[in-house]
Amino acid sequence: MQTSAPNLNPMQYFDLMFGDTIINMFVHYTNLYAAKKNASKSCPITKDEMYCFIGILLYSGYVIVPRRYMYWQNASDCGMPIIYNAMSRDRFTYIMSNLHCCDNSKLQSGDKFAKLRELFQLLNQNFAENAPFEEHYSIDEAMVPYYGGHPCKQFIRGKPIRWGYKFWVGATRLGYILWFEPYQGKCSTVTSNHYKNAMGLGASVVLEFADVLKEIDKQAPFHLFFDNFFTSIYLIDELRLRGIRATGTVRENRVAKCPLTANKFLQKTPRGTFKYQSTSAEHILVCKWHDNSVVTVASNAATIEPVAKVKRFSQQQKKYILVDQPAVIKKYNENMGGVDRSDQNIGLYRTSIRGKKWYFSLICHALDMAVQNAWQLYKNNGGEYDSLNFRRYVATSLLESYKKNFERKDTRASGLFRDCVRFDGKNHIISATKKLILFVQNVM
Structure with missing residues (x-):
C-alpha cells in the first residue's frame, strides 16, 4: 500500500494494475492452449498483439456496436480505422477463441474458478500494492453480468444486475477495489473453512478481508463497514479482538x-x-x-x-x-457505499464485446476493474481526466503504440449497403478526372 504516487500519465497508472506480468501470462497460456488444440494451425501471439487485443476490448466499452465484426467493416456508418489499422478481424478472432490465463493440465481441483485463479491473484496483489492509504473500507457483494450456463451463476432479485457471477469485494469509500473474491457456493474450498464453520459465510468473507488488511499494515487503525448479510455481534467482537474497528x-x-x-x-x-x-x-x-x-x-x-x-x-x-x-x-452512511461506487464506475463503460466461453466475461470484468482502479489512483493524485477520457486515453494509447506498421489497403464497401445506392439514380454524374482526360485526349 502506498500513501502517494508520482505524477504519471493514465497509461502508466494502467500498467500498475494490468502491466507486463499479466500480459505475458496471457501470451504464454494463450499460445500454449492454441498449440495443444491444433498445433498445425497455431500462429504464436506476440506481446504487442495482446496489448492491441486489450485496447480493442477497452475501446468497445465506450464505442458500442451490435456485432463486433462491425468494427472492421469498410462502411461509412461503422468503419473504425483505429481498430482495423491496429489488428485484423481474423487475428482478433483467433486470439479471442484461444484466450487463456492458465494451464488446463494443472488446474486446482475443487476450485470452480481455477481457470482464472492466477489472474485474480495477480490483480489482488497489484491492487493491494498500489492502494491509497485510507482508514475506512466497505465490504459488499458485486454482480458480473452473465446469462450463460455455469454452476456459480446467481440470481439476486432487486439488483441492477440480476443474473451473473457474484463477487465479494472490499473497497475504499470512493470505490478503489482493494480485494475481490468470486463466490462459489457454500462448498467453496477457497474461502477459509475454519472461519465459515465458526461464524458462517458472511463473517468468513469479512475476516478474510481483515487478514488482507493486516498483511498490508498490522498497526493501521482500519475501520470496516458492511451490511446485515455479514453482521453479527460475534463478528463485531472477533474484529475487536483483532484490533479492527467495525460497524x-x-x-x-x-x-x-x-x-x-x-x-x-x-x-x-x-x-x-x-x-x-x-x-x-x-x-x-x-x-x-x-x-x-x-x-x-x-x-x-x-x-x-x-x-x-x-x-x-x-x-x-x-x-x-x-x-x-x-x-x-x-458514519455508516458516509463510508458504506464504496463497492456500489466501483460498480457504478465499471457499469458506465463496461466492455461490450461478448464471447461464448464462460470465463471471457470474467476476464473482461477483471480488465474493467483494473481500469477503474487505475483511474481512482489517477484522480487521487490530481488527475484531470474523468472516467471516460481516462479510458479513451488508455485504449487509444494501446492501439496506436502497439499496432502493426502498415495500414489496411482500401477494400470494397460492404455489399449490404453498396447496391442500395448504386441504382438510386441520384448524383451519378461523371466527373472529370486526370485519368479520364488523358483517355479522351488519346482517343481524339
Whole structure:
C-alpha cells in the first residue's frame, strides 16, 4: 500500500494494475492452449498483439456496436480505422477463441474458478500494492453480468444486475477495489473453512478481508463497514479482538438477545427516535433508529454522540422536517457505499464485446476493474481526466503504440449497403478526372 504516487500519465497508472506480468501470462497460456488444440494451425501471439487485443476490448466499452465484426467493416456508418489499422478481424478472432490465463493440465481441483485463479491473484496483489492509504473500507457483494450456463451463476432479485457471477469485494469509500473474491457456493474450498464453520459465510468473507488488511499494515487503525448479510455481534467482537474497528447494520434476530425495544413497537414512535445499549467491557454498541423503517446498527468503535439533524420529508405535514440521527448511523452512511461506487464506475463503460466461453466475461470484468482502479489512483493524485477520457486515453494509447506498421489497403464497401445506392439514380454524374482526360485526349 502506498500513501502517494508520482505524477504519471493514465497509461502508466494502467500498467500498475494490468502491466507486463499479466500480459505475458496471457501470451504464454494463450499460445500454449492454441498449440495443444491444433498445433498445425497455431500462429504464436506476440506481446504487442495482446496489448492491441486489450485496447480493442477497452475501446468497445465506450464505442458500442451490435456485432463486433462491425468494427472492421469498410462502411461509412461503422468503419473504425483505429481498430482495423491496429489488428485484423481474423487475428482478433483467433486470439479471442484461444484466450487463456492458465494451464488446463494443472488446474486446482475443487476450485470452480481455477481457470482464472492466477489472474485474480495477480490483480489482488497489484491492487493491494498500489492502494491509497485510507482508514475506512466497505465490504459488499458485486454482480458480473452473465446469462450463460455455469454452476456459480446467481440470481439476486432487486439488483441492477440480476443474473451473473457474484463477487465479494472490499473497497475504499470512493470505490478503489482493494480485494475481490468470486463466490462459489457454500462448498467453496477457497474461502477459509475454519472461519465459515465458526461464524458462517458472511463473517468468513469479512475476516478474510481483515487478514488482507493486516498483511498490508498490522498497526493501521482500519475501520470496516458492511451490511446485515455479514453482521453479527460475534463478528463485531472477533474484529475487536483483532484490533479492527467495525460497524454494520444487523438483523433483529442477530443481536444476541440485546435488551432493546422490538422493531414493531419502535415503528410506532416519532420519526428520529432511537434506542441503544452498549457493553462496558467489550465496548460494543447496538443502536436502533426509526427512519423510514427501523434500522439496527452494531459497532465496536462508533458512538451515539454527537446526535446530528437530518432533513426528511414528512407525508403528514407535507414539508421537510429535521429529525435526530445518531453519529453511528451517520458514519455508516458516509463510508458504506464504496463497492456500489466501483460498480457504478465499471457499469458506465463496461466492455461490450461478448464471447461464448464462460470465463471471457470474467476476464473482461477483471480488465474493467483494473481500469477503474487505475483511474481512482489517477484522480487521487490530481488527475484531470474523468472516467471516460481516462479510458479513451488508455485504449487509444494501446492501439496506436502497439499496432502493426502498415495500414489496411482500401477494400470494397460492404455489399449490404453498396447496391442500395448504386441504382438510386441520384448524383451519378461523371466527373472529370486526370485519368479520364488523358483517355479522351488519346482517343481524339
